[in-house]
Amino acid sequence: MVTHKIMIVDDDPHICEIVQAYCEREGFLSACSHNGEDAMKLLASFEPDLIVLDVMLANDNGIDWCRNARCYKNAPIVFLCSHEEDEVKISALSYGGDDYVTKPFSPGVLMAKIEAHLRRVSTGRREQLLELPGLTLDYNVQSVIMGRETIFLSKKEFGLLSYMAQNVDRVVSVDALFQLIWGMESLEDTRTVAVHISNLRKKIEADPAKPERIVTVRGTGYMLVAEGALQE
Template identity: 75%
Template sequence: MDAQKIMIVDDDPHICEIVQVYCDREGFISACGRSGTEAMALLRTFEPDLIVLDVLLANENGIDWCKQARHFTDAPIIFVSSQDEDEIKISALTYGGDDYVTKPFSPGVLMAKIKAHLRRVSAGRKEQLLELPGITLDYYAQSVSMGSTAVFLSKKEFSLLSYMAQNVNRVIGVDTLFQIIWGMESLEDTRTVAVHISNLRKKIESDPANPERIITVRGSGYMLVADN
């Protein structure tokens, strides 16, 4: 099993060092972002399994960073902060946080919380995966894995791909896709299906102009192809 990855977002080098030392002891791979900008770039490349995030970053707000990060990851986020006010805790947990630890904290307690959240995520993983040859849908992360590469999708893109994956190697009409994903009350029209299919192909096809996974069946609709 690959080592799980912990990302620390904190402008205090001492905190980063302490948490990383304890992560190493537990067999985790760790990385630290010292600013919101640095951490956001690291988020895309490091792809953490869990994030430890300071509420107060230098000239930045950790809660705002969390809200932005939630567009790219569903990894558990544990806030750490010297602020103990209920309003801040509520805000942190409302806008994407999973836990809140007040500074000064025991590194051992933080590690116990990290492991508890990772166990919770892992326990539901198998039930939330749909595996096809060469492609795996993760219902928890709303993402697709192609080999070791994770691809994050919009909600509509994931819903489209998910429905097609549940009907793999079957042609699905455009009207059917539109009604199921957008609903009869939508102000959109069926042309939006083609737009989202095009966006999906850009993310999961090696050559979007000549798709091999999501093919167009002229006059009928689309089909997700998976070899047996």
Template identity: 85%
Template sequence: MVDTHKIMIVDDDPHICEIVQVYCEREGFISSYSHSGTEAMKLLASFEPDLIVLDVMLANENGIDWCMNARSYTNAPIVFLSSREEDEVKISALSYGGDDYVTKPFSPGVLMAKIKAHLRRVSSGRRDQLLELPGLTLDFYAQSVIMRGETIFLTKKEFGLLSYMAQNVNRVVSSDALFQVTWGMESLEDIRTVAVHISNLRKKIEADPANPERIFTIRGAGYMLVARSALQART
């Protein structure tokens, strides 16, 4: 049996919500909508959508801020709708958790094509979503790490750092390489950002962040993720 995808629509314009919902139903999707960020956050928890269509400017609220908050609870693709065409707005929307940006007035057919493309990408990614190491499993779909049976959710940058180190497990990776892979640009010798994010990552996955057993700092070289913690190695 094929799973029916669930689409969540967040827009303060009831007419827009109804249009998107009609087209979603034509595609066989289950949909639900909300007109405010507060309502939408409650709906997010109960509805558990596979994809979210989100207005950039909600009434008295900022959709981009809502997106940033929602990323703590979901990794579902977020497609922004907006009448704003400025590059700065688009860049902010895509930089702070958005996956796509569609300007109003929009073609419902084009929006549906984008929604289906993102759902295909997510579905194909689920087939190869886990990277398992001794005592540590990375879930690429949920952007989380599973340790001792507990799921720990990470930010996009934290997960990017951890996943790159996991793909180079037991090998030293330089701060410059981590910065370039995670931020998509040259570090210009300012690697303090990497150190801050590594520190935050350790707080989430290390039993004692001050004495790490997973992510080691290799002075003058970078960082190394070990396949087994020092504690495990001693037992």
């Protein structure tokens, strides 16, 4: 059984205690932070499946924090709003929030929303995976899973690997990769593809100097080799 991790960001310790108690009752792991700076550190270390976030933190704006967090994590965010104004709720949802509960709130209602979003994510994640022998791409968090290791990639690295994975064991031209990832209007040139491929190899190759997964096809481009082909 999967144990979901819930991160709570609220400057009111009492609210944190209540939400954590209900999370534990449902079998979830939980962690709490009381300010934006500590919450960003917790986001990286705890890797939550869902975030409960107060709109108004002491010395911080929860909506701004949400916008920054979205650069690193796509986990659902349920806002706790102490305001009834539609403008606040619209802003919360427009800048990365998935749902909201108005204070004072019913813990039962909050938990029902949390469980609903976790079910949605679990269903969606099965559709966000591209599985190859020895390598799985996770489109939800732009990562590649190799064995038991999860490797996070930059947007362009993931784009390159994703396109090659969709054309596994086939040569993909440098020009095709460049146009797909950088586009016609880019001020870069095709040499940037080689730079990003080199960085990608450092993350997924056992020996980047002697690549076996992403091979160079001289004069043409690159090919992602399926793991089974490496063992033949």
